[in-house]
Amino acid sequence: xxxxxxxxxxxxxxxxxxxxxxxxxxxxxxxxxxxxxxxxxxxxxxxxxxxxxxxxxxxxxxxxxxxxxxxxxxxxxxxxxxxxxxxxxxxxxxxxxxxxxxxxxxxxxxxxxxxxxxxxxxxxxxxxxxxxxxxxxxxxxxxxxxxxxxxxxxxxxxxxxxxxxxxxxxxxxxxxxxxxxxxxxxxxxxxxxxxxxxxxxxxxxxxxxxxxxxxxxxxxxxxxxxxxxxxxxxxxx
Amino acid sequence: xxxxxxxxxxxxxxxxxxxxxxxxxxxxxxxxxxxxxxxxxxxxxxxxxxxxxxxxxxxxxxxxxxxxxxxxxxxxxxxxxxxxxxxxxxxxxxxxxxxxxxxxxxxxxxxxxxxxxxxxxxxxxxxxxxxxxxxxxxxxxxxxxxxxxxxxxxxxxxxxxxxxxxxxxxxxxxxxxxxxxxxxxxxxxxxxxxxxxxxxxxxxxxxx
Numbered sequence: 543x544x545x546x547x548x549x550x551x552x553x554x555x556x557x558x559x560x561x562x563x564x565x566x567x568x569x570x571x572x573x574x575x576x577x578x579x580x581x582x583x584x585x586x587x588x589x590x591x592x593x594x595x596x597x598x599x600x601x602x603x604x605x606x607x608x609x610x611x612x613x614x615x616x617x618x619x620x621x622x623x624x625x626x627x628x629x630x631x632x633x634x635x636x637x638x639x640x641x642x643x644x645x646x647x648x649x650x651x652x653x654x655x656x657x658x659x660x661x662x663x664x665x666x667x668x669x670x671x672x673x674x675x676x677x678x679x680x681x682x683x684x685x686x687x688x689x690x691x692x693x694x695x696x697x698x699x700x701x702x703x704x705x706x707x708x709x710x711x712x713x714x715x716x717x718x719x720x721x722x723x724x725x726x727x728x729x730x731x732x733x734x735x736x737x738x739x740x741x742x743x744x745x746x747x748x749x750x751x752x753x754x755x756x757x758x759x760x761x762x763x764x765x766x767x768x769x770x771x772x773x774x775x776x777x778x779x
Numbered sequence: 780x781x782x783x784x785x786x787x788x789x790x791x792x793x794x795x796x797x798x799x800x801x802x803x804x805x806x807x808x809x810x811x812x813x814x815x816x817x818x819x820x821x822x823x824x825x826x827x828x829x830x831x832x833x834x835x836x837x838x839x840x841x842x843x844x845x846x847x848x849x850x851x852x853x854x855x856x857x858x859x860x861x862x863x864x865x866x867x868x869x870x871x872x873x874x875x876x877x878x879x880x881x882x883x884x885x886x887x888x889x890x891x892x893x894x895x896x897x898x899x900x901x902x903x904x905x906x907x908x909x910x911x912x913x914x915x916x917x918x919x920x921x922x923x924x925x926x927x928x929x930x931x932x933x934x935x936x937x938x939x940x941x942x943x944x945x946x947x948x949x950x951x952x953x954x955x956x957x958x959x960x961x962x963x964x965x966x967x968x969x970x971x972x973x974x975x976x977x978x979x980x981x982x983x984x985x986x987x
Contacts, residue, residue: 565850568850569850569852569853572848572849572850572853572857573853573856573857573860576845576857576860576861577860580860580861580863580864583864583868584864584867584868587867587868587871587872588871591871591872591874591875594875595871595874595875595878598874598875598877598878599878602878686882688885690961693957693961
């Protein structure tokens, strides 16, 4: 250790600030270049597929609307402005939409609405039909769900559970401002009233989620529909 | 190595090894997350396999094309960027082809980005080999991955739902084994396939 210290000969030449800069610049240019090309490719793909995706979503929604309102032959979209409904002309992504459905004689047979809420795994998005004649929910379709396969996803397939929504009473009170008997969930085999939803055994949380979504949505939308029946009936005539 | 001297010509072995000898699922045990999660039906399994194969093929091709220009320090970041781009592309394509399949695969389409099979092939093969060989390797591994997904999807849908690709097989009397389409069933079926393949391999080794 006390001997003369041999001169240190670096294995690599000391980095010149210019070389460092050039190296960093090369990395930045590489990442930037790949990022730029990636962005262009994604935008091109989006532009190319967007009309098809939009058409697919519209077809899926339209199919669901005619499924949840029995007897519907045609439909017209309305948007909520304040407390009244206006015929929706063109497109408005942000508007709360009410899809009025008519039979072959242009008579109003029901209104389809979208609603959503928290399910067991993730947000549940549903479309349901309301019949002014029956004062009740007459159909339900799950649009988006990540419920457990084989258990929670029975809300989409179980015939007994789906039968709940063939006629689910949501009659308004005398002032027409609130649902007289809000929708509630009961255990399987315990249904005694027409406003009760019978749960699926083994999928109680998902069943309750559907009942809650419908209760909250009907509380807001049924008074709007009943207060705008003439507009809905005459809106497209 | 292919980088030194004359590049070796691509041969069929590069393509075929991914199907059986180096199968990413049954031999390398990679990409388990989507394999276990979305193979509850034949259609979902094939869709996931096809989406992964597309991303693998495209990303391996591009990585191999630009391998000489990417600095070593940023190679992994660059590969991830390339893979993420094609995953986004495939997500839009699936939505355009079928919203039902997109709904069924859910978040697992986006998670193809972190599928170690794809990054593994980019780093271990495409970044060191010619474009032709990388394309064949990606195709072989992708098809091998799809076959593995199909093997799981076929058994799980058959036992868990009594159908194959939606077509009833056992009739109305059949009581579905729900466990098979739940995550637990995926482990059982994968274990059974691994048992079969390892037994076949051992038997072959003993004979030779």
